Amino acid sequence: LAKTTQPISMDSYEGQEVNITCSHNNIATNDYITWYQQFPSQGPRFIIQGYKTKVTNEVASLFIPADRKSSTLSLPRVSLSDTAVYYCLVGGTGTASKLTFGTGTRLQVTL
Amino acid sequence: KAGVTQTPRYLIKTRGQQVTLSCSPISGHRSVSWYQQTPGQGLQFLFEYFSETQRNKGNFPGRFSGRQFSNSRSEMNVSTLELGDSALYLCASSPGDRSRLTEAFFGQGTRLTVV
16 A cells, blocks of 8 residues: 655644645555544544545545645634544555554644 | 444453454444554554455454454454553444445444553
């Protein structure tokens, strides 16, 4: 599985848009990019998944440039409850059962 | 649709003892994976069971084992507990179909403390 690099931590104020970038220079042709969110003492929760260009759902957007060597998770108008660790994962089909987590990005949202 | 259920939520054991953790996956999911999370090592993959067979295995010693029943429920066992086994143990459920990409659904975990 491709190695990922994310910032260790980020701070934001409530109501702002937060963009977390992940680098994955060795991404393979059949790899997808998936983001998970984890609150303390809970299991990770799937946020969004994409292959190229832009994907949007009810909680986030995922931007993937043409070379796919990086991706950006965008959280619109964050609230205090978005304070969590965000993990970027890269992998191909069949990898939902064997996930490789990096260090993640600890997002702290304050008033 | 019920989520992934892990029991117990908290557990305190003494060094040298053994422990069994349980995971009930989402109905219809055939794959159950186990992960260990510690502050120092982060989230690490232990093993995966699919249709009662171990399909993938992480880099953990043989003291860590598991099994899956015909109803897809899974148990994880750790024998001869060490202080370093103190961690949050997470179970993840997924359909298990390797032909397509899908998301994993995690339980809330079992917090194991070894004293």
